[in-house]
Amino acid sequence: MLESATSALALLFTMEGVLFLGIGVVVGLLFGAIPGLGGTTAIALLIPLTYGMQPETAFTLFGGVMGSVAFGGSISAILLNTPGIPPNAATCFDGFPMAQQGKAGAAIGAAATASSLGGLIGVAILIAVIPIAKEIVLLFGPPEFFALAMLGLGAIALSTGGHFLRGLISGAFGLALAFIGFDAVNGGTRFTGGIEYLFDGIQIVPALTGLFAIAEMINLTTKGGIVASEGRADVKISRVSDGVKAVFRNLPTLLRGSGIGAFIGAVPGVGGTVASFIAYAATVQASKNPESFGKGNILGVIAPESANNAKDGGALIPTLAFGIPGSAEMAIFLGVLVLHGLEPGPLMLLEHEGTVFSLIVALALAAVIASLIGLAVARYLALVTLLDVHILVPAVVSIALVGVFALHSRFGDVVVALVFGVIGYLMMRFDYPRITAVIALVLGELAERSYHQSIMIGDGHITIFFTRWISLGLLLVTVLIVLTPALRLYLNSRRATGVRAR
Amino acid sequence: MVRKLLLAATAAAVALGSAGQATAGYPEKxxxxxxxxxxxxxxxxxxxxxxxxxxxxxxxxxxxxxxxxxxxxxxxxxxxxxxxxxxxxxxxxxxxxxxxxxxxxxxxxxxxxxxxxxxxxxxxSPYLLGVSAKSDIKTVEDIKKLGRPLKIASVGFGTTVYTAASIAKSVIGFKAAMVTGYKGTRNIILGVIRGDADAAIAPTQTFASFVRSGDIRGVVTFEEKSSYPGVQTIAEAGYPQLTGLGxxxxxxxxxxxxxxxxxxxxxxxxxxxxxxxxxxxxxxxxxxxxxxxxxxxxxxxxxxxxxxxxxxxxxxxxx
The missing domain is CATH 3.40.190.150 (Bordetella uptake gene, domain 1)
Known part of the structure; x- marks a missing residue:
């Protein structure tokens, strides 16, 4: 193992290795930062270029993309309230208020540092669990996936920014949308109204681009002016290093975020969006001043950004143990293995150790390089928040819509983005949290599918969820999480009445 | 009259010509x-x-x-x-x-x-019926004598994998309970290793590395000639009409x-x-x-x- 790691490193430090890693990082940053595009699009577009390459070189390129795309996306989340890729959605909560207050530089600094450290921690966790990866993957079956989906949905209750009921309503809206389209359990399609586009369901990327990017642009247009309205004079001098220092001063938040990211990343079909959201919710939960979140608390940037980079290491766990992709990017990665004549499967690590390690090392280095680039240009990027909306809005809207169209060349995707743009704007106006809708949209399918599978595995008995200790434990945590806001409310009101009584 | 005929003939020739043109240069783009x-x-x-x-x-x-x-x-x-x-x-x-x-x-x-x-x-790609290496099921006869429905992991209803399992079940004559909803054949094999279900029926090629790693044992293959040593073909098991199922x-x-x-x-x-x-x-x-x-x-x-x-x-x- 050590030998493979060193030979992978040796490969990386050749001219070719550095070149392709660099290209991967730059492509990843750009595709991450542009709403509607993302790592999957980038890798899918790069695949044809790798036909003639050695597999190791190809994976250096892909590792570069995967390791940098999440940080690229955080930049747009912070500056424009528009997550570049779905896993950056939670970063908007506090990243954008910081930008409005003229602290965009610090926010990007924190995101860059949290991303690179999170990426490294994710890879470290991966390497630590490789010897027992198979056993870990086998511990999680459909009942556990269902419990995890419940946990994710339960976390909605924690992060509704004081609008508990509205958060749930928005979550229910997302859940309802999740059931449109193909039914993976029984076959066939439903709730499509006969529209062929909907057979495949509401796609997450166009929906998210609409809810965040388009909605924010509508919002900006109606307000006019510039993004950093609250602290115009401050923007240029905002110190990036403040953000870097903030990460090191809040190591527990970083470690919690990375741990959650790697863990959730290992669950196939859940991915970075849920990982970063749960990391955010857990940080709010652990904080002594939960009410300071959503108003520009830097911890609200560190937690999700460390999680969505650590998730790549986690996603490699099932990929390496059984050839089961832990994320959309990993699915393409497996495809590339096949393309290059390598066979994904339980023996991958034994048979293709060198190739696998070139990806892991590239992933780790890419996270660091991307952050260094980010830190170097952060103060210039922050100037975007000083751009007049008349220039900003048309540019962002057109780039985002082209991005949405690019992945599948389906016009329906553009329509979905526009429709959700209007819905998102209305939700902003009437103060309904948008992320809870996104989380429910992501998790709805997993929840439904794994529920049905569990019942089939348990011969029709619901007891299967309670007789397996991991699923039982996860469900108990979910109950606790859902009850927390209610409990807090109850305690507060008791304290209040107590004060009055005195 | 003659003119009319000539006209018609010319028209027909033109029509033929253009039809010919549509395919003659193929492919042009x-x-x-x-x-x-x-x-x-x-x-x-x-x-x-x-x-x-x-x-x-x-x-x-x-x-x-x-x-x-x-x-x-x-x-x-x-x-x-x-x-x-x-x-x-x-x-x-x-x-x-x-x-x-x-x-x-x-x-x-x-x-x-x-x-x-x-x-x-x-x-x-002909299919293989595989079980977890830890399973007691070793032959087709074991499946028939199981005394309970064989749980088969599968992707959704109406897919090739599901259909093949249904056909095999009706021809061989055993009871089956499907566990559906897995994403792709690799995931159904993982489901079998994990113990979600007893068996999976999937392309022989997809099974290959799982058999080599010792996680899965082949019970019967629907190939004409078995590509796994020791695994009998469906014809040898007594159901030649299922040969080529895949x-x-x-x-x-x-x-x-x-x-x-x-x-x-x-x-x-x-x-x-x-x-x-x-x-x-x-x-x-x-x-x-x-x-x-x-x-x-x-x-x-x-x-x-x-x-x-x-x-x-x-x-x-x-x-």
Missing amino acids: DITFLIPFSPGGGMDSTARQIASVLPKYLPNKVNVVPKNEAGAGGRLAMGQLYRAKPDGYTISVFNIPGAAMPQMTGEKVSYDITKVVWIGRMST VERLIGAPPGLPAEIQKILSDAVGKAIQDPESVAWAKKTKRPFAYLPAEKTQAAVDRALKNLADYPDALKEQK
Whole structure:
């Protein structure tokens, strides 16, 4: 193992290795930062270029993309309230208020540092669990996936920014949308109204681009002016290093975020969006001043950004143990293995150790390089928040819509983005949290599918969820999480009445 | 009168000429090759290999551009193909019998599989019935004597994998309970290793590395000649009529494709598969090609559809 790691490193430090890693990082940053595009699009577009390459070189390129795309996306989340890729959605909560207050530089600094450290921690966790990866993957079956989906949905209750009921309503809206389209359990399609586009369901990327990017642009247009309205004079001098220092001063938040990211990343079909959201919710939960979140608390940037980079290491766990992709990017990665004549499967690590390690090392280095680039240009990027909306809005809207169209060349995707743009704007106006809708949209399918599978595995008995200790434990945590806001409310009101009584 | 006749003849000649022109210069522009699966995976890579050598064997030099149109169990790609002009510039991969299932089970779909014009078969993969290496089930007889339904992990109802399991169950005569909803055949095999279900029926090639790693044991293969030492074929187990049960990977074009273009494409696919580059690729990836020309592909499709009609259980959802 050590030998493979060193030979992978040796490969990386050749001219070719550095070149392709660099290209991967730059492509990843750009595709991450542009709403509607993302790592999957980038890798899918790069695949044809790798036909003639050695597999190791190809994976250096892909590792570069995967390791940098999440940080690229955080930049747009912070500056424009528009997550570049779905896993950056939670970063908007506090990243954008910081930008409005003229602290965009610090926010990007924190995101860059949290991303690179999170990426490294994710890879470290991966390497630590490789010897027992198979056993870990086998511990999680459909009942556990269902419990995890419940946990994710339960976390909605924690992060509704004081609008508990509205958060749930928005979550229910997302859940309802999740059931449109193909039914993976029984076959066939439903709730499509006969529209062929909907057979495949509401796609997450166009929906998210609409809810965040388009909605924010509508919002900006109606307000006019510039993004950093609250602290115009401050923007240029905002110190990036403040953000870097903030990460090191809040190591527990970083470690919690990375741990959650790697863990959730290992669950196939859940991915970075849920990982970063749960990391955010857990940080709010652990904080002594939960009410300071959503108003520009830097911890609200560190937690999700460390999680969505650590998730790549986690996603490699099932990929390496059984050839089961832990994320959309990993699915393409497996495809590339096949393309290059390598066979994904339980023996991958034994048979293709060198190739696998070139990806892991590239992933780790890419996270660091991307952050260094980010830190170097952060103060210039922050100037975007000083751009007049008349220039900003048309540019962002057109780039985002082209991005949405690019992945599948389906016009329906553009329509979905526009429709959700209007819905998102209305939700902003009437103060309904948008992320809870996104989380429910992501998790709805997993929840439904794994529920049905569990019942089939348990011969029709619901007891299967309670007789397996991991699923039982996860469900108990979910109950606790859902009850927390209610409990807090109850305690507060008791304290209040107590004060009055005195 | 003569003038009229002459006019008519000229008109006919012009009409013929233009019809001739439509196919004579074919292909004049790039051909779109729809792949109803995400990038990666067996189908995608097989199709891409063919797409990359196919241009060598077409009369004119054009590109064959693979386009992944995954989603809704292939319905999106099939709908798109069915709506495309039958001019030979849009062709698609099909997975039989899976592609036929939605309409066979009475679902409303925007295409009719019986009207697709077949170009040829790329490959076929017979299935294997595998169990966890820890399982007590060793032979087909063990399954019949199990005393409870055999739990089979599968992707959704109406897919090739599900259909094959239903057919095997009715012919061999054992009770089965399906656990559906897994994403792809690798995941159903993982489900068996994890203990979600007793068995999986999936392409022999997909099982290969799991058998080698010692996680899965083959019980019976639907191949003609077993590629796994010690695993009996379904004929040896006493059910020769199930030999060849598996997936056929075909290439089809929209209804109404002119016969000339069908022939050009069919011949080109046949040659592309024998191209040294393709042969080397197939050997390296252990994904052998098994070409069938157009008319034989049509016969294979007819046979598959008839099989489905013969085993009505496969078309019924199990509760």
